[in-house]
Amino acid sequence: MKDIKVLLVDDEEEFVKTLSERIKTREMGSEVAFNGKEALSKLEEKLPDVMILDFKMPDIDGLQILEKVKKAYPGVQVVMLTAHGTAEIESKARELGAFDYLQKPVNIETLTKVIEKAYTYKQKFENTMMAATFAEAGDFESAKKLSEKKKKKK
């Protein structure tokens, strides 16, 4: 799964850099951002497949970023990874469209599995969206192809 592009957003530089390195060794593309603003500008530059997002950051709240991302780029799957796990935050995050909610420290294997799942989900989501667009435009052939492709994958 070399083609998964991951964006890591966390104000703990040591943590995020190391994690990024380890993700890269697991054959995924990884970018890092150390605060909310940087994360948003990175998103504008290049859309990731999966975004790993901390909750507590100095400038913008993780949940706010999540809300903005899900509005602007619904395809991007956001996994919350935070040291501040409370049930309220978790349910709020899931309401806002977070793909999953993990608590620090996390096992790298667990994390990569979640990233892969998120990526698969993203692809399905995008295919469905695209098929819908084709169907809306009257291009039923393409729509059919896309849905078949999805079935094949399964």
Place this chain on the structure above:
Amino acid sequence: MKQRIIQNIQGMTHTDPKDHREELNFRLIWLLSFLLTASFAIVPVIFFAVIDYNVTKHSVVADAVAQTSRLTSNNWRSVAFFFNERQNALKYIVHDNRFSALNDIERLTAILASLRSSFGGFTDLGVVDANGIQRTYVGPYQLSGNDYSGQSWFVNVVEKGHFISEVFYGFRGVPHMVIAIKQALPNGGYYILRSAIEHQLSPILSEDKTTENSDAFIINRSGTLQTPSSTFGDVLHKIPLDVPAFSKETEVIESLKYQGTDLIVGYRYIPDTPYILMVVNEKRNAMETWHQSQMALIRYLSISITIILLGILGITTYLVRRLRQVDKRRVKYLHMAEYSNKLASIGRLAAGVAHEINNPLAIINEKAGLVKDMFTFKQDYKEDPRLMETMDSILNSVVRCSRITRQLLSFARHMHVSLQVINLKKLVHEVLGFLSKEAEFRSINVVIDIGDDIPDFTSDRGKLQQIFLNIINNAFSAMTTGGTVTVHANKLPNDTVRIDISDTGCGLAPENLKHMFEPFFSTKTAAGGTGLGLSITYSLVHELDGRIDVKSELGKGTTFTIHLPLEPGKKEEVHACTPSG
């Protein structure tokens, strides 16, 4: 009685010596309020009773005195009239008859006869000349020629013009008295008309008696009875009382002691006679009706005081008991609030610590993971078991730490209750499913005794599972090998389920039992206990509106008792806040 009242006040028995002072306090309050209320209620009653006693006593005495005084005056009038009448009769005779006529025996006999017929009691009649010689005499005796000149009555009558004698026994043994009148003659001389009269005073006195108990009699000035007295004896006996001082008016002596009885004595001097009229009433008799009414009053008074005291006793005991109960409840709620505050602040602290530790822990995790990654990708190191073991040990420690922080966070967490319909029997079996391997391995016998009468109820499945898992886990770790864990449940009448989970493990010492539900308290720290399991269980049970108690005996085992409401949100009336023990 006293014991019972004290028990009533205490309401419950106390084993805690700390309560001793408080108990004394309540006893003092009880005693004070009882005494104060009783005195406020009883003092006026007694006060009025005493006033009534004195006032009525005074009026009764005054009545008796007035009655005696009236009786004395009435009797006095009758007696004075008796003497006046006879004296006037004699005066009339001397005015109406010449001296010569009176010396005529026939004439004198006729006069005596007419006196007898109109007055009665006249025994004889005689004329005594200025020399004291009896000149003429009509009557039953031969007294003519008697010389009276040396006798005191003669001296008296010559001096004063008239005389009434004291009572004496005559020749026939009948009490008599003598009345004498001095009459002047035209030649400057004088003579004396003298008559002996039979004693007729007793019927006069008894006529005027108004009460049966009063005794009216006459004494002379030396205290000798002139009429018989029911109190002091017959005629010519001396009375044992002092002769009262002279007074023109009727006098009453209110209180005179005689042979241990109190007498009310009325008297009046009869003018121109040696007589004193006396009326004696026994005070006791006069006061008898008053005494009876006072006895009745005292009876009613003591009955009402008893009723008042009993009433006050009851009310005070009841009030102080209520006060004590309310105070106990207040203290209990205070402890409860304190305990939940303590729990909450420990929870906040725990959450803070967990959050702060999670970040550096994540860094350690990633750094160690990276190092492991680096070595994993280099053949030389990959083969080195010591290196891999070391890295794994670091990563395992991180996992252990993160388990602790997770538990800390779950302790601090107050999740919303998500409700589902629960079958308790099924749920317990599910939970035991997780533990059956361990039970088998350690040959622990698990007995489930859950009655079919427990209806399905709505509760939070996850929380219930966690509660049972924690307690059963705790029970397992209390036993080495062998032993029995019993899960018993039954429905209580107040729509709650009571679940008892008991083990036959090592039990807990009382001093440890107190801290059982406190976070970080663990007796198996060496074996990796975090001391959070039971504390979380405690919070969870409370989140489900239930309560949990624990009983334990060192060496015999521990029993957890959980009360859960069958309807969520409907709290039990009494919440035990602190673990009992």
